Amino acid sequence: MGAFVALGLFQGAVYGLLAVGIVMVYKAKRAFNFAQGEFGGIAAFCAYLLIVALGLPYWVGAVGGLAAAVAMGLLVERAIVRPLESSSRTILLVALVGVALFAIAVTVLLAEPVPRVLPPLVEGGGVDILGAGIQPQQLILLAVLAVLAGALAWFFRTDLGLAVLASSQDTLAARVVGISPEAVSRLVWGMAALVGGVAGLLYAPVGIFTPGFMTATMLVPAFAAAVLGGMTSVPGAFIGGISIGIVQNAGIYLLGQQWQVPGASQLSVFALLMLVLLIRPQGLLGKEA
């Protein structure tokens, strides 16, 4: 059981990292960003290209991968989000699902759907935590999530962070005080893509990765994590991610292995989500500013 909790904690860190980016876009745009996983996908593939295929140093690959993710974020903002500024949020949601599917299709075309291995940030043997073998990369992932969540929570209390919230609440009022909502929009998508890129870069080396690896297995639990945390709370996304990881893996152990319940993983995630939302419909920490 202990090993499952430890595994869940570190898997939850990946959910949390994606959820933090989802919350960022939701706070700024009231949009559900289904493309968040693919910012990680493009970062992992570009890093792979630079490090493994071209043999460049790790840091070049990492910077290149993150730059590609930010470029994709800015492109999505300019080409998809901006033209749909006054459309319904449902239309934007569908468009963002389209972005994710398009990105996956492009990676499949360019890179072929074969499993790949990206080198980790730090090499070295695993450590034993509660009986589970945890890679150094996973420890880094959890630490980075904690630091990023803290930094983003702080960001929303700065003048710039308030400007992001302000632009989402009243565009005219934002312009009246001198804020450029367009610049704010670019900032938000650039930052969300950077966070997504970090998630992909750190998570890909934990196993093997294929086109769509972030979207296929990570995105739904990440959304559950964001909702659990209150959808507008960065610390909530952090706590939500970790809780979902732990409950999911505890569920796999208890329901799946002990009682042979099929679909134990998904069952436990949604049971947790329903339970929390029944007791606290606003999520754990839902609050605007």
Next chain:
Amino acid sequence: MGLLDVSNLRAGYGSVPVLHGVSMSIEEGSNAVLLGLNGAGKTTTLLALAGLLPVSDGDVYYDGEPLTGSPGARVRSGIVLVPEGRHVFPALTVRQNLRLGAWTVRGDSRRFRQNLGEVYSIFPRLGERSDQLAGTLSGGEQQMLAIGRGLMASPRLLLIDEASLGLSPKLTEQVFEAVKVINQRGVTVLMVEQNAGVLEQADTAFVMQQGRITVAGKGSAMLDDEAVREAYLGS
């Protein structure tokens, strides 16, 4: 030459012209009023001055220089709009709203404290409610917040669009009184109103009809002019 000189200003929405050549001059330090019926083009005029609406023709001089640039650049140069309908940030606190009012002068913490103190002295209610969400304020309090937010940018020319809209006569009087105080502290004010009561405190008054200024003169003189009031203000 005034602080603001507008001549033959034309603007509209898309291809629909609304302003057909607006001309007016506002002296530095004055309290000017722009009156007119619904749909006359008053809001359009203020939006054009604030840089929120493109101008198709005409000249605007501010402090002797041609007025151009983004809305943000105009706020920085001292032209600050208090928009019609208040437009406070509803899910932010009163204090956060005021902090955003100082967006163009952010980082200047001395000025921030000074302006905040001034806003709280003019509108003590805002001080009492500094941690309350703006969306939960009453209409009158939201209007005070919208004006206070404008003051946080250290304006030279404050454009106030229909502050009295939807307010009780008593609250309207309070808001007008506050604007008078702001003007006495050295801020040039242009108030857009449908409420002719504002003429009592106006040095200069303009009447706008269908996108043109049709009457301009002293505020007190216009208040006494029954013909002007009946013809142009509907009261």
